Amino acid sequence: MTLEGGMKCVKYLLFFFNFIFWLCGLAMIVVGVLVQVSLHQTVRISDASASGAPILIIAVGVIIFFISFFGCCGAWKENYCMITLFSVLLSLVILVQIAAAITGYIFRNKVSDVVQDSLADMIKSYSNSSAEVKASVDGLQADLKCCGINGSSDWRNFKPDGNSVPDSCCVNMSADCGNGTMMDPAKVHQEGCRNALEALLKKNLLWVIIAALVLAFIEVMGVVFACVLMRGIRRGYEVM
Known part of the structure; x- marks a missing residue:
């Protein structure tokens, strides 16, 4: 009974984290679109490389939006294949985000x-x-x-x-x-x-870092809960 109760807790926690994850993906899409519009209408930045960041944000947001679907459905229906797919895709997203963060740090002076x-x-x-x-x-x-x-x-x-x-x-x-x-x-x-605009970007950078850390925490927790639930399902424990 203890194990069954623990698996129930993991199941609902995974579903909850995926719902938050889904909201994060939606928020990233909205933020990416707003940044893209701001860069090319308000500030009129013509350099094509400036579109890289907002387009990446939108792309990751769309991917997260759909990945969370597999996580929610897999957790609710206790589907081993869907949870496995969710775990693999989410791990790939984390790796992409790490690569993007390293790339952004390397090219930070290009701004x-x-x-x-x-x-x-x-x-x-x-x-x-x-x-x-x-x-x-x-x-x-x-x-x-x-x-x-x-x-x-x-x-x-x-x-x-x-x-x-x-x-x-x-x-x-x-x-x-x-x-x-x-x-x-x-x-x-x-x-x-130039100085005023760069100061504005640096001021908002802190919030970007905080958002990235929160999202990374949610992603890691999602992978952990998915692996635990996969293990429980694979062992044949009933999760209702």
Whole structure:
């Protein structure tokens, strides 16, 4: 009876962890889509390599979403094959995540280059770009309270006088507030958007690490419970 009760506990714990796992997969899909949209609409990052991270998040989220299905069904129906498939697939996902984390650490410095190049393209094409692109640049500068790439002087070719910036650079935004005020710290933000954007990314990095650790814990527990339940089923113990 003790063993039977223990197997029941493992069965329901595996089902519970897979439900949480399913929610994590759904959350990763949503986060990946939001990041992808933000990179290519709000920040307008054109470097194709910048899409790697959000696409990877979406892909892992989709895989986790479907893997959790096998885990839930296998646990509820006590199906040895489904639980085995779930355990194998989940172990592969953990290995992929480890590889992705190592790759991300190796190429972590590339983020600065991507931000630099993307902001340079945005500023260079600002005057001749569409209203949507201008709105993206203005929104970025207004939200982060920054101006240019490394400073307001990056806008020196914005107008013929060489001393004007877009109104979104102004401390207090108003029509034509950026005319002739490029180097005036009382009227125009002097900090470049590169530093501000990188600071924002670093600020959010902690939450990404916490989420990754929580997900890894859930995955490992899922594999452990799956192996225990597989062992119980294989030995022929009845789990109801």
